[in-house]
Amino acid sequence: MRSGRQADWTSGDTATAFAGVRALSEELAQPLSDADATIQSMEDASPTKWHLAHTTWFWETFLLRDHAEGYTLFDEKWPFLFNSYYEAEGERINRFARGMLSRPSLEECVAYRHHVTEAMEQLLGREDLAPLIRLGLAHEQQHQELLLTDIKHALFQNPLGPAYHDTYGPSASPAAEIEWHEHPGGIAMIGHDGDGFAYDNEGPRHRVILEPFAIADRLVTNIEWQQFIDEGGYSDAALWLSDGWAWVNEEKITAPLYWEDERAFTLAGWQKRDPNAPVTHISYYEADAYATWAGARLPTEFEWEAIARGQDSAAASPAHDAHAGNQLDRLADMDGAPHPRGSSGLFGDCWQFTRSAYLPYPRFQIAEGAVGEYNGKFMSGQVVLRGASCATARGHSRASYRNFFYPHQRWQFTGLRLAKDI
Template sequence: MSISTKQTISQTSFLENYLKVRALTNELCEPLQPEDFVVQPVVDVSPPKWHLAHTTWFFENFILKPNMADYQVFDKDYHFLFNSYYETEGDRWIRSERGVLSRPWVKEIMAYRAYVDEHMKQYLADGQVISDHILEVLTMGLNHEQQHQELLVYDLKHILGINPLFPAYKSFQSQEIQPNLEEKFLEVEEGVYTIGYQGKDFSFDNEKGVHKVFLHRYRIQDRLITNGEFMEFIEAGGYRDFNHWLMEGFEWVKKENIRAPFYWLKQDGAWKHYTLAGLEDINPNDPVSHVSFYEADAFAKWKGKRLPTEFEWEVACKMHEPEIPETANFVDERNFRPMPRQGRNTQFYGDVWEWTNSAYLAYPFYEKPEGALGEYNGKFMINTMVLKGGSYATSRNHIRPTYRNFFHPHLRWQFTGIRLAENF
């Protein structure tokens, strides 16, 4: 097969993937009303309109502008408005003020997406040979948009969930699942294990720098902690007993008056929580979600156990469930909520991201890429903790055992849960 034939097949595949990823972003916004698109209740949340524009800016700025002959930008002001954090690309609108941008209108942002999509279709379908480097940037762009799809779901839930009317994002058909909540632990023997991505498909730079780690013998729970189990922690006074908490975490609990996971409230003596289908009774069999690292760590200590390190999590996942099971709960299933465990599924994939007891740091041999895309991960390797496994807002083809997510330890609007570990 000639190089040009390989390129043509590759470009055709990229175009199909590009259109599929872009369509999902639009689909996620379909239930929203115009007023929903501009709301920014806290600095961590970006308005849905901004996500739509920024992901489009990525392809315009990194693919079309430098590579497509005679390309004309849709609007010169968008480069300033919708750059996120790329210092290499110049000045940008401040993150905390994204919600004040009532203009450009949503319909103008959708026209921007359509404009860039049309030029991307021309660029990928006109028969020219595209370099491997550009295809790599395009692949990064698709994975970047999938990350923003997940952030978009976090953000729209926050926007709707703090509304006292508790409006539903959309209604969902309920599923009757007989959960397997037997408490078992998966054993991993002492030894030296390889950490990091070693395949030939796409991975982020923070997964590279393959290296060895020594792990003592340990056990890791074969499922996620449930709402019912976390309720026991609450009722036992877990939020009031400083013995379970890191000092910084307990100060956070007192200052913010934290008494339950985010979106939880008690009505008439019963626990309820906001879901993307509106306010509902809490299903005790669902995995607990919207807990901070501090809460996850305190719960683990209350149980007499601990959180796994990211290395323990990765090794156990590769050993006990190396392939994603059909029953894993991702955005592909459109459940838009964590689901009770089915059968022997260990829940390493999907449902909720799992806090680990590992700081987000560079692996040995980590090399920062050159240019703007070198800002993607490396400069955030400070004051955050690693999470593993994906959530119900993650795309199935986006996750892998080596994937390293990261958030600050106090944050709770993202879909985060708990898995326990212990030495034995």
């Protein structure tokens, strides 16, 4: 693993940031064998070497192919292998078939990366391409988080319980009694304010009307979730949404993903479950049921953002460093594998479910061309999460950032923060 910090690509040093982001992806793959990097544990996840190659395909397809004079594709067959969901870019292998790619090898995928990284050097100084380059950097950082959560799920399938990282790090301190951030309600401005990079789904900025509410100052912990289990939370239909109750029974869900007795599977293998750490790897259905059991509710994404204004990541970064918040950019300097350990503020540790459907904001328009498929076409049937996780790159934990998953998904570092009416 590397030493030092990944360049902050929002600072304007594009070449340094590009080199840092590209290098980190490969360093995250270093602990893995070719076999580790090839397996795909479920359709929601992708193999490590696919992540490495897909992020490279992105640069090749949207920048080099159209803007680098004399550039030829590294391999004309590979766009079919490493396109994800861009219909405008033609046919591709089925998503679940990514794990069948025994070839190309991990080594060949890394060679592809080096070829494209070198070719990109001629484009990094072009101002007309700066927005697309910033999108490419953010896209690759998203896949770095996915690389970690996907390999965690894959290694979990192995009866030997192999570890990705050799150390787990310190346990969380006991959580204090919940205190509440109160908000008087009224008109709130929601969405990105135009300062710095943002995805298209974070805007346009618009007004919403909020009723008075309060949000908990910390996440729900493992020990609190254990009480929910002990009191029959998974067997009380009155607590669950109808779809959630059907899911619990069909899938025989009795605990968060990766829990087994008093242990939990982590990126450092099986560990004794930390009772004071924030609970994670839960679905929207579970989060909503817990909130009902606790006599509270989940916040809306607008309530969450209204409280988060003033707690944005630029000011909160040092606290998160100390508490393993947004630390993917300093993974090599961490004292253990990324996992939630408890932190103050709204950012870091776990993505937090809201009760808001993932829908376009007023006046939202999908961008022209293939990059318009990045976010807009997924605005159906999913729920919004806020706040970033222990595996999220710095710069992605901002008040307006909108993550989104289907209600049953829980392989990401997902948790919850309670809200209530006042």
